[in-house]
Amino acid sequence: MRTMQEIAQLVFPERCLGCHKLSSIICTNCIEQWRVSEFKVKYSELTVHSAILYTPVAAKIILAAKENGIANADKLLIQAITGQIQSTTHNLQNIRLVPIPSSKRSSRSRGRSFMVDIVQQISYLMGIPMLDCLELTGKTTDQTGLNRQQRLENMKGSMSMKAVARGELILIDDVITTGATLKEAARALNSQGFYAQISAITACVAQPLR
Numbered sequence: 001m002r003t004m005q006e007i008a009q010l011v012f013p014e015r016c017l018g019c020h021k022l023s024s025i026i027c028t029n030c031i032e033q034w035r036v037s038e039f040k041v042k043y044s045e046l047t048v049h050s051a052i053l054y055t056p057v058a059a060k061i062i063l064a065a066k067e068n069g070i071a072n073a074d075k076l077l078i079q080a081i082t083g084q085i086q087s088t089t090h091n092l093q094n095i096r097l098v099p100i101p102s103s104k105r106s107s108r109s110r111g112r113s114f115m116v117d118i119v120q121q122i123s124y125l126m127g128i129p130m131l132d133c134l135e136l137t138g139k140t141t142d143q144t145g146l147n148r149q150q151r152l153e154n155m156k157g158s159m160s161m162k163a164v165a166r167g168e169l170i171l172i173d174d175v176i177t178t179g180a181t182l183k184e185a186a187r188a189l190n191s192q193g194f195y196a197q198i199s200a201i202t203a204c205v206a207q208p209l210r
C-alpha cells in the first residue's frame with residue numbers, strides 16, 4: 001500500500017496534510033498550526049517534553065500517520081520527536097527509546113504497531129537504541145468521556161514489562177493529553193524492582209482536561 005502511495009506521489013502533486021489543498025506536505029497556512037517549540041509538563045516525578053501544540057492541523061497530521069499510514073505524516077512526527085530528543089538530551093550515551101505500545105487490535109487494523117514503527121525509524125536516524133519493552137495487559141477500558149482522575153485510575157495496571165529495561169529511558173508517544181498513559185508506562189517500568197531514570201517526549205501536547 002505504501003508503494004502505491006509513493007507511486008501516486010510521483011504522478012500527482014502533493015496535498016497539504018492539514019487542508020488538502022495542492023501544496024507541499026504542509027501549506028504555508030497550516031504550518032502556523034504545526035510550529036515546533038518546546039513544551040514541558042511535569043506529572044509528579046515524570047517530566048514530559050513536547051514539540052508542538054495539539055492544534056486541529058496537528059490532530060489531522062497525527063491521524064494521517066496513525067490511522068492511514070501516510071508516510072509524509074510519519075515524517076513530520078519523526079522530525080518533531082527527533083528535534084525534541086536533540087534539544088532536551090545532552091548525553092545520548094545511555095539512552096534507550098521506549099515506545100508506548102498499541103493494542104493488538106489497533107496494530108492489526110493499522111498494519112503496524114504505531115509508536116514502535118515510528119520509534120524504530122527515529123532509532124535508526126539518531127543511532128539511539130530502541131527498547132520495545134512494554135506491552136498492554138488488556139486491562140484498559142475505553143477512555144472516552146473520562147476525566148483526568150478517572151483516566152489515571154482506568155490506566156492503572158494496563159501495561160507490563162516484556163523485557164528488562166536498563167539505562168536512561170525516554171518514553172516516546174505521539175500526543176499527551178492527561179499524562180495517564182505515560183504515567184502508567186513509567187509505573188510499569190519501575191515495577192521491576194529497581195528504579196530506572198525515566199523521562200518522556202511526545203510530538204504533541206494537548207490542552208489538559210479538567
Ligand SMILES: [Zn+2]
Pocket residue numbers: 016017018019020021026027028029030031
Ligand atoms: Zn494546508
